[in-house]
Amino acid sequence: MIADSDIADIGSGLVNPQIYTDPDLYQLELKNVFGRSWLFLAHDSQLPTAGSFVQTYMGEDPVLVVRQRDGSVKAFLNQCRHRGMRICRADAGTNRTFTCSYHGWAYDLEGNLINVPAESVAYHNELDKEKWGALKVPRIACYKGFYFGCWSAETPEFEDYLGDMTYYFDAVVDRWDSGLELVTGTTRWVIDCNWKFASEQFASDMYHAPISHASAFIALAEEPALQGFPPYEAPGRQFAGNGHGSGSHWLPEFAMPDAATGPAYTDWLEENKEEVFRRIGVERAHKVYAHNTIFPNFSFLGQSFTMRVWQPRGPGQIEVWAWTYVPKDAPDKVKDSVRQGTQRTFNPAGVFETDDGENWTEIQQVLRGHKARQNLFNVQMGLGHEERDVHGLPGRSNGVYAETAARGFYQRWSDLVRGLSWAEIAELEHSRRAAEEVQPA
Amino acid sequence: MTASIDDAKAAATATATAAAAAVGDATATVPAFRTTGAETQHAVEQFLYAEAELLDQHRYHEWLELFAEDVHYWAPTRMTRTIRERDREIAARGQSAFFEEDLYRLKGRVRRLTSGVSWSEEPPSRTRRLITNVRVRVRDDGALDVACNFYVYRSRLERHQDWFVGERFDVLRPAPSPERGYPFVIADRTIVLDQSTLLAPSISIFL
Numbered sequence: 001m002i003a004d005s006d007i008a009d010i011g012s013g014l015v016n017p018q019i020y021t022d023p024d025l026y027q028l029e030l031k032n033v034f035g036r037s038w039l040f041l042a043h044d045s046q047l048p049t050a051g052s053f054v055q056t057y058m059g060e061d062p063v064l065v066v067r068q069r070d071g072s073v074k075a076f077l078n079q080c081r082h083r084g085m086r087i088c089r090a091d092a093g094t095n096r097t098f099t100c101s102y103h104g105w106a107y108d109l110e111g112n113l114i115n116v117p118a119e120s121v122a123y124h125n126e127l128d129k130e131k132w133g134a135l136k137v138p139r140i141a142c143y144k145g146f147y148f149g150c151w152s153a154e155t156p157e158f159e160d161y162l163g164d165m166t167y168y169f170d171a172v173v174d175r176w177d178s179g180l181e182l183v184t185g186t187t188r189w190v191i192d193c194n195w196k197f198a199s200e201q202f203a204s205d206m207y208h209a210p211i212s213h214a215s216a217f218i219a220l221a222e223e224p225a226l227q228g229f230p231p232y233e234a235p236g237r238q239f240a241g242n243g244h245g246s247g248s249h250w251l252p253e254f255a256m257p258d259a260a261t262g263p264a265y266t267d268w269l270e271e272n273k274e275e276v277f278r279r280i281g282v283e284r285a286h287k288v289y290a291h292n293t294i295f296p297n298f299s300f301l302g303q304s305f306t307m308r309v310w311q312p313r314g315p316g317q318i319e320v321w322a323w324t325y326v327p328k329d330a331p332d333k334v335k336d337s338v339r340q341g342t343q344r345t346f347n348p349a350g351v352f353e354t355d356d357g358e359n360w361t362e363i364q365q366v367l368r369g370h371k372a373r374q375n376l377f378n379v380q381m382g383l384g385h386e387e388r389d390v391h392g393l394p395g396r397s398n399g400v401y402a403e404t405a406a407r408g409f410y411q412r413w414s415d416l417v418r419g420l421s422w423a424e425i426a427e428l429e430h431s432r433r434a435a436e437e438v439q440p441a
Numbered sequence: 442m443t444a445s446i447d448d449a450k451a452a453a454t455a456t457a458t459a460a461a462a463a464v465g466d467a468t469a470t471v472p473a474f475r476t477t478g479a480e481t482q483h484a485v486e487q488f489l490y491a492e493a494e495l496l497d498q499h500r501y502h503e504w505l506e507l508f509a510e511d512v513h514y515w516a517p518t519r520m521t522r523t524i525r526e527r528d529r530e531i532a533a534r535g536q537s538a539f540f541e542e543d544l545y546r547l548k549g550r551v552r553r554l555t556s557g558v559s560w561s562e563e564p565p566s567r568t569r570r571l572i573t574n575v576r577v578r579v580r581d582d583g584a585l586d587v588a589c590n591f592y593v594y595r596s597r598l599e600r601h602q603d604w605f606v607g608e609r610f611d612v613l614r615p616a617p618s619p620e621r622g623y624p625f626v627i628a629d630r631t632i633v634l635d636q637s638t639l640l641a642p643s644i645s646i647f648l
Contacts, residue, residue, distance in 0.1 A: 089521065090520075090521050090522055090523050090526070091520040091521045091522070091637065092520055092522070093522060093523060093525075093526050094526075183535075183536055183537050184532065184533075184536040184537060185517075185518045185519075185520065185532040185536045185537025185538075186518070186520065186537065187518050187537050187539070188518075188637065188638040188639065189638065189639035189640075189641060189642065189643075190638060190639065190640050190641065190642065191642040192642065212560065214556075214558040214560075215553040215556045215558045215559035215560070216553070218549075218552050218553045218556045218558075218559075219546075219549040219550050219552060219553035220549060221549075222549070222552075319638060323537075324537065332535075335535075336535065339535070339541075340541050340542075343537075343538055343539070343540070343541055344540075344541075344542065344546060347539060348539060348639055348641070348642070348643050348644050349516070349539045349540055349643070349644035349645070351549075351550065351553055353643065354561035354562075354642075354643035354644070354645040355559070355560045355561050357561065357642035357643045358560050358561040358642070358643070359560075360642075361601070361642055362598075365599075
C-alpha cells in the first residue's frame with residue numbers, strides 16, 4: 001500500500017496517483033475519511049411528512065434517513081441487526097415501520113427494534129430488543145434545511161467543520177427568504193473513476209471549463225458571440241479552507257442573461273435581486289456562487305442549480321446522486337426554467353457534464369499502467385500566491401484559476417486518511433497558518 | 442407548419458399516459474392488444490428504423506427534420522418504489538428528467554455534437570439501435586400513439602460500452618411535407634429507461 005510519507009505533504013501540490021487506485025487505501029478512506037466527516041444525507045423537502053424516508057449512503061454504508069413524528073430527522077444503518085439483510089429496499093417512500101423481509105424483524109422510525117416474529121417460541125422471550133436496534137447515526141446536523149450526518153464523536157461541530165465555507169455555502173443556499181426545495185427525483189449514474197477527481201474538481205477547477213466544456217455554449221446559444229467563456233483575465237476568486245473549496249468569476253451585473261435557463265429565470269432574478277442583496281449582501285451576491293465542494297463529497301453549483309454527492313464505489317468507481325434545487329416560493333414557470341436549464345447542463349445528458357465523465361474515466365483507465373502510476377500529478381497552480389481575507393472574501397483565497405482548493409482538499413484528505421485525530425489536525429492547521437503568516441506576501 | 446391546440450393537448454395526454462403505461466398501471470382498462478392496418482404498422486416500423494439509421498450513422502441534421510416544430514422530447518428519471526407507491530416510480534412532468542427539450546434545444550445539442558469539440562462524442566461513439574415490439578394505436582385526431590422497446594448499444598473509444606434499454610412512447614403525426622421521404626413527424630417523445638441508477642457515465646447520444 002502507498003506509504004504515509006507519500007501523502008503526508010500532499011498539500012504542496014505533488015500528488016501520487018496511487019491515491020486513486022490503491023484498494024487498501026480505499027478501505028482506509030471509508031474508515032478514516034467517510035467515517036469521520038460530516039456527510040450530506042438529505043434536504044428537508046425530500047421528507048415532507050412523518051414517516052417519509054429516503055435511502056442514501058455514507059461512503060458505502062446504506063442509511064435510511066427518516067422524518068420523525070416530532071418533525072426531527074434521524075438516520076440509521078439500513079442493515080438488519082439479526083443477519084445483516086438490507087431492511088428497506090425502496091429508494092424513498094412513507095412508512096410507519098421498517099420490516100426486514102428476511103425474518104421479519106421490525107424497526108420503528110428511529111431504528112429501534114420493536115417486533116421480532118415468534119419472540120416467545122424462537123427466542124424464549126430472552127432477546128433484549130433494546131440492544132438490537134439498527135445502528136443509529138449518532139450525530140445529525142440540520143443546517144438551513146440540509147441534513148448532514150457523522151459517525152464520529154470527535155469530529156468538530158458542523159459549523160466549525162464548515163469554518164469559512166459557511167460564507168460560501170450560505171451564498172447559494174441562504175439567498176431566498178423562503179429557502180430552497182429539491183426537485184422530486186434523484187438522478188443517479190455511474191462513472192468509472194475515483195471519487196476524488198469529482199470532489200476536487202468541483203472544489204477547485206475553473207481551469208478545465210473553457211477547454212473540457214468548449215462545446216457546451218455551442219449547444220446553449222446560436223450566436224457565436226455568446227458561445228465562449230469569460231476571458232482568462234476576467235476577475236474571480238477561489239476559496240480554500242478545511243478541505244472545502246469554492247470558486248467564481250465575479251458577475252459584471254447580477255441577473256446576467258443565461259443561455260441555459262432563459263429569460264423566465266433571469267427576469268425574475270432581476271425583479272427579486274433586492275431580496276438576495278438583503279440576505280447575503282451585494283458584494284457576496286456578485287462574487288460567490290459558481291463551483292463548490294463541502295469536504296469530502298458534497299458538491300453544488302450556483303450558475304446551474306445542481307447539488308450532488310459523489311458516492312464512492314471502490315477506488316475506481318462512483319455513483320453520482322444529483323438533485324436540482326429551486327427557490328421554494330418562485331413561480332412555477334421560474335422553477336420550470338431553472339429545472340430545465342440545470343438538466344440540460346449538469347446531468348448525465350447535460351451539455352457540460354458529459355465531458356467531465358469522459359475526462360475522469362480516461363484518467364482512471366490510464367492509471368492501469370505501472371509507469372502511469374509513478375508519475376506525480378501537478379497540482380501546483382498558483383502555489384504561493386494565496387492571500388487571506390482579501391476582496392471582501394473571508395478565508396484563504398487565490399485567483400479563480402488556481403489549485404489552492406485542490407491542495408487544501410488533498411491535505412485534509414491526507415490528514416484524515418492517515419488516521420490523525422481531529423485534535424492533531426487542528427494543531428497542524430494552526431502551525432500551517434502560522435507558517436503562512438511569516439511568509440512574504 | 443403550425444400546430445393546433447388540439448395537437449398540443451393530445452401530446453400532453455399521451456405523455457401523461459405513457460409513464461403510467463411504462464410501469465404497468467394496474468388500473469388501466471385499455472387492453473394491451475392493439476391492432477392496426479398492416480400498411481400503417483409497416484410504415485411506422487420503417488419510419489422508426491429509418492430514424493435509428495440516421496442516428497447510428499450520425500446524420501443528425503437529417504434526424505432533426507423528423508420532429509414537429511412543437512415537439513416535447515422527454516426522458517424522466519425513475520426510482521425503486523414499493524408496489525403501493527409504484528405510481529411514483531417514474532418522475533412526473535415537472536420532476537427530475539434526463540432530457541426535457543424542445544426543438545430549439547435539440548438543434549442546439551446537434552450543433553454541439555457536430556462541433557468537433559464535444560469531447561464525449563469526439564471521437565464519436567459507435568451505436569447500434571434495436572427497435573422492437575412496435576405497437577400502434579390510431580387516435581381519433583388521426584395521430585398515432587406508438588410504443589416501442591429499444592436497446593441501444595454504445596461502444597466508445599478502446600473498450601468502453603454501455604447499454605441503454607427501455608420503452609419509448611411517441612406521438613406521430615402525418616408529415617406536412619411527405620415529399621421529403623418521411624411519412625410522419627414526431628410530435629412527442631417520452632423515453633423511459635429501465636435502470637434506476639444509470640449504469641453509464643453519460644448519455645451523450647440521443648435515444
